[in-house]
Amino acid sequence: MDIASIRKDYKLKELSEKQIASSPDIQFKFWFEEAVKAEVPEVNAMVLSTVGQNSRPSARVVLVKDFDKNGIVFYTNYKSQKAIEMLGNPFASLTFFWPQLERQVRVEGIVEKVSEDESIRYYNSRPWESRVGAWVSNQSEEIENREKLEKLFTELDSKFKKEGSIPKPENWGGYRLKPEFYEFWQGRPSRLHDRICYELENGDWRIFRLAP
């Protein structure tokens, strides 16, 4: 297979200073809605990058569950590798890739836990099986085999069904990344892509363009 010859020329759209919103959360909402309309698969999937011990980065996909001018929210296990890393270093970045629109969005900022109420509200909106799953998985811990996981799922599923309700595990909840930087990338022909950025400076968003 000739991997080096795989390439794509981008020509669907353009992004200019004239059309961009004055605040990045509005621009993000606009692009997110277009990505939903374009039926981008797993449109709410984003790569969360964190920094661990010895400045080593790690990255994984998580799902965005809410966003507005205050930030971008995702849910996970508070004892997972990513959670431990964010405790040690609250700077994180999010990357969205929407190939059907030839777009990438990068967001950087500081993460903080959402309120317990917000986490409970979202937890209770999840399907029953996902709520049981949150109890079963000590995310990012080494486990002996899959059978033990499935056995625990069956046990906890019937325990909570008997009790008639399922509370949110203490070690599960949301984070909000409070953005300080956004980059909106639109693929263009000849690798002359549009990259328009917003950077928070003294409470205002400075808008600028980067070389592709």
Ligand SMILES: Cc1cc2nc3c(=O)[nH]c(=O)nc-3n(C[C@H](O)[C@H](O)[C@H](O)COP(=O)(O)O)c2cc1C
């Ligand atoms: C499409 C997709 C969506 C995912 N969504 C989440 C999510 O919302 N929350 C989460 O904790 N893990 C999610 N995961 C799993 C993570 O990528 C990762 O395996 C897990 O969170 C453990 O990461 P860590 O060990 O770095 O903490 C998702 C994975 C994929 C591929």
